[in-house]
Amino acid sequence: MLERAPSQVKQILVTGGAGFIGSNFIDLVLESNHGVSVVCLDSLSYAGNVVNLESAVKHPNFAFVKADLCDGDGLGSALDPFDFDWVFHFAAETHVDRSIHEPKITVMTNVIGTLNLLEYFRGHWLNEDQCHKRLVHISTDEVYGSIQDGLFSETSRYKPSSPYSASKAGSDHLVTAYFTTFGLPTLTTWCTNNYGPRQHPEKLIPLMTIHALEGKPLPVYGDGLQVRDWLHVHDHAAGVWQTALRGKVGEGYCFSGGLESTVTNLDVVNQILGAVSAHLKVEKSELDGLITHVEDRLGHDRRYALDSRKAAAELGWTPKVPFQSGFAKTVEWYLNNPEWMREVQGTDYKDWLSRNYSQPKGGHQ
Numbered sequence: 001m002l003e004r005a006p007s008q009v010k011q012i013l014v015t016g017g018a019g020f021i022g023s024n025f026i027d028l029v030l031e032s033n034h035g036v037s038v039v040c041l042d043s044l045s046y047a048g049n050v051v052n053l054e055s056a057v058k059h060p061n062f063a064f065v066k067a068d069l070c071d072g073d074g075l076g077s078a079l080d081p082f083d084f085d086w087v088f089h090f091a092a093e094t095h096v097d098r099s100i101h102e103p104k105i106t107v108m109t110n111v112i113g114t115l116n117l118l119e120y121f122r123g124h125w126l127n128e129d130q131c132h133k134r135l136v137h138i139s140t141d142e143v144y145g146s147i148q149d150g151l152f153s154e155t156s157r158y159k160p161s162s163p164y165s166a167s168k169a170g171s172d173h174l175v176t177a178y179f180t181t182f183g184l185p186t187l188t189t190w191c192t193n194n195y196g197p198r199q200h201p202e203k204l205i206p207l208m209t210i211h212a213l214e215g216k217p218l219p220v221y222g223d224g225l226q227v228r229d230w231l232h233v234h235d236h237a238a239g240v241w242q243t244a245l246r247g248k249v250g251e252g253y254c255f256s257g258g259l260e261s262t263v264t265n266l267d268v269v270n271q272i273l274g275a276v277s278a279h280l281k282v283e284k285s286e287l288d289g290l291i292t293h294v295e296d297r298l299g300h301d302r303r304y305a306l307d308s309r310k311a312a313a314e315l316g317w318t319p320k321v322p323f324q325s326g327f328a329k330t331v332e333w334y335l336n337n338p339e340w341m342r343e344v345q346g347t348d349y350k351d352w353l354s355r356n357y358s359q360p361k362g363g364h365q
């Protein structure tokens, strides 16, 4: 459950709410904040699917608007009927491999799309009483690049490695600049890799689960010893909410899973194989041979790790979902939701898989 928003907060905008994190965030807001109406704006790109909003659309306080952030005029017409108090900007092109194949699409949405959103709210909020207004921009640990030991924090230097992380870095700078230059009440959040239900099946956990279930090779980049500090999507959603509630405008907050960055991608794949073999009632050793080491991703960061102490001290946030149980439930969710899997694996996904797998390398987050 999320904390109650202050009474002035009547309407919020969630961009990218038909995607993985945005849709989980919307469900939590609707469950815990009955007085708040939620508008989801999403272009329904390959990564967004209305099926992710299945329970939200039944809620009387929910509305969906289809619009593309890259279309500044269309964005204005889509948002004008509303009067938003808080904005949560999740929408982005999020797949690193796609950003390597088609950097321009990623840069357009992540940089120009964010600029259009900022411009819209600069025009709408600056003449109003904005004491309680907040625009929370969701960024990623990837903007800091790889770290061998220790942790990155809110003040670490940016050193993005991929077109995806570089475009997120660009959007972060715009968000901060709109605070500094125009006084727009922005805040930024950075988080480690999320896991949980409804993640697009081109990302590591759902991809490996589907492949294991179907007896297909599990493409592991390089030696598979890349380290990620996995954060449950509900913990991340709570952190984003606390940022709007308690964060200081113009500042940013890091959220990590608190695993001390010890879990490798190969560990994750092995845990998935354990869960899938139990589901199929076979020995895990029968599936181990599916692990296929493939050529490493270009510019692949070795390790990500964030320090969440500021979020703990100023927002009262700590991760609540233990990795072992959260991870087991997540894999179980994918195994128990074959219809969702089918629904989100549209033509674009199949085209993408065939393009990515026609080369001797795999594709995941």
Ligand SMILES: NC(=O)c1ccc[n+]([C@@H]2O[C@H](COP(=O)([O-])OP(=O)(O)OC[C@H]3O[C@@H](n4cnc5c(N)ncnc54)[C@H](O)[C@@H]3O)[C@@H](O)[C@H]2O)c1
Binding pocket: 015, 016, 017, 018, 019, 020, 021, 022, 041, 042, 043, 044, 045, 046, 047, 048, 049, 067, 068, 069, 070, 089, 090, 091, 092, 093, 094, 095, 109, 113, 138, 139, 140, 141, 168, 191, 192, 193, 194, 195, 199, 200
């Ligand atoms: N998933 C993670 O592990 C992770 C980690 C760190 C940060 N983040 C950040 O969190 C945010 C959400 O990530 P996610 O995993 O839910 O992504 P996702 O790819 O599942 O969803 C992105 C959503 O944005 C929408 N979208 C894309 N382009 C758009 C456009 N031009 N206009 C309007 N909508 C558009 C898509 O349709 C989709 O619904 C992103 O900003 C991402 O950078 C994600």
